[in-house]
Amino acid sequence: ISAVAALSRRRACVGSAVHHDGQQPIIEIRDPTIARRALMDHAEALCNRPLNLFPVALVSGRRRRHSDNITSVPYGPRWRALRCTLNAAVLHPSRLGHMDPLRLEAMDNLVADLRVRCRGGESEIAVRDILNAAVFPMVARTCFGGGVDDGHVRAMRDLLRAFVLAVDGAKDFAGSKTAKLLHWRRWRRFLAFRGRQAQLFLPLIYARRWNADRHLLRHTGGLTPYLDLLLDVRVPVDDDDDTAGGNNNKALRPLTDDELVSLLSEFLGAGPGTMVSSMEWTLAHLVLQPEAQKNIRREVDAVEGALSEAHVRQMPYTRAVVLESLRLHPPIPILLRDVPDQAGAAVIGCPATTVLPPEGARAHFNLGEIGRDKNSWTDPNAFRPERFLAGGEGEGVGLVPGPKEIKMMPFGAGRRACPGGGLATMHVKSFVAALVREFEWAPPSSEGDVDVDLTELDGFFKVMKIPLRARVTLRPQRA
Ligand code: HEM
8 A cells, every 4th residue: 555655646756647547556658758768768678568458357367368469468479479470461561552452442432432422512421430431341351351241340340349438438447346336237248348259250260260272362462361360370388478578488379269359359449440530630630721631632633543552652741641640649549558667667757766566557658748749849739740841840750759759659669669550651641632632621511619629539549529520522623
């Protein structure tokens, strides 16, 4: 108790605030300098996320470590094997172009749908809904290949969406037994998610596993489905609790069903939710700044035909718009690290006298505040894509910070930084460019005072509290 009290004094650590979530003390970090020190200079001290990623554990006991995904697995050989598999599947820069057929098809369908809605001239649309409907099936195909029926894809999308909402609500019954009793229905419904995910994923896993032609059929337009690679990967048998990274025993095993379900949920949860959030925030700013739309159009109108990855890579203004949106509204609001010991506490600025409780503490890096640091940016709350163009204060700032300084980190930093940044931004830039090429985007013709409300809602994802509605008109030259 005295240990918790020692950490619970507000501002116990320089540049950080401390509070408690009923499980562990939380040290909140908003200062980019501390973030750099902790995640880059002393990466070895904070290289794992807390064991309890969610307010309530979905799997407990011995099965716990056998249901890890990349996010939850401790740093070490198993993490390395899983991360390499994901890279090999879709994330390596050399493979981004292979996504073209899938992405172009998803964008064409979205544009065709909007064209139909705009037949009467213009249409007012709920932006998040149409983006979700376009992005999720594309990611599902990256995961499973073709041939999964639309109903099954919709069921997976609805389940993962419900899960995200349930995680946000699970704070109510985290921590104490009394809270769980009070909210027992919701608590049981939350625990049931794991089983429902397994029900949806296992038939697809078994079908793929026992398909003798898998290795012949695996290429869908140059892209190997993520699930196929997961079925082939072998991870070290004995490193289940190895956080040190060493492994002398060469015995390997395939992934368990629990791990496969967890990895697929991670892929289908991490990708679409973050990308749709980023697309919605970007379009919201474009609705408010028609000048920025015009600048994107100048780039995209110069492209003849389909918007391939190679074209999108040559569009600096569109890139700047997406980076500015990610800086202001990082789709994952908080980055988590486990603070297991004194060394970990020291690198986030806690004095040497700080005593950690036996269960350690959690570090929460506030990505929104770090991206709006006034020492890094002039007028940090303003949406100004130009800062990322040549000569601007953000020139040279990449998706993931380099060793020198952190000015923003929407994809995290250091060893556990997001491996999906390149793929995600390529999708976001392409969708935004395609939508701006075809349509004019304007505020809705509502009677309320605020047409586009930029208030943020921080939960699992950072989303617009009032989902974006926009008036969409087909551009005359595209009619
Ligand atoms: C705009 C889109 C995305 C954003 C903003 C985003 C953001 C993040 C952040 C902030 C982290 C934590 C990093 C850290 O702790 O240092 C993370 C981790 C991760 N992301 Fe993403 N992400 C996005 C898209 C994706 C996509 C498309 C994938 C997969 C295809 C993906 C897979 C992962 C994985 C596996 C991790 C855990 C990495 C590890 O622990 O080694 N993300 N992401």
